[in-house]
Amino acid sequence: MSTKHLFAALVAAVGVSTTMAQEATPDVWTKFNDASLLSSRSRAEVLAELEIYRRSGLAELERxxxxxxxxxxxxxxxxxxxxMRSSPEFASLVQTIAQRRGETADVATLATTR
Structure with missing residues (x-):
């Protein structure tokens, strides 16, 4: 391959890569601040679900x-x-974790009614 062809290929590759790049403008950022992307569960509920996932034996079986x-x-x-997920033990676990984390009890109570 001649130097001319190599240079032309390099210019084409650089041109294509800069054409495909997109600037991150504020309108792109706001697209990801949508309220629908927020979690509907408290951190305490997620941690409680993880704990019963482990206790139930599923974590070990799915490893x-x-x-x-x-x-x-x-x-x-x-x-x-x-x-375990539908038991009062789960609601109690969520409450305990929420209190340990300093979350309000109301948030943990709402999370267990889902």
Whole structure:
């Protein structure tokens, strides 16, 4: 390949890469400040769900690539998770975590009624 062809290819590559770049203008930033993107759950509720996910045994069963959601163990753990998620124990756990984190009790109470 001659130097002329190499230079032309380099100019074309640089031209294409600068054409595809987009400036981050304020109208692009505001698109991501949409209220619909905000979480509907409190941090306490998310942490409580993680805790019961671990306690139910699902975390251990879903560790790795070979998860079998149809296995007897997985179905039992899923049922245990669902029962724990809908129990008063879950609401209590959310309250405890919220208090530990300094969140208001009202936020934790609202989160458990979903």
């Amino acid at each position: 790795g690539d070979a998860t079998d959601p149809f296995s007897h163990q997985h179905r039992v753990a899923s049922a245990r998770y669902a029962a």
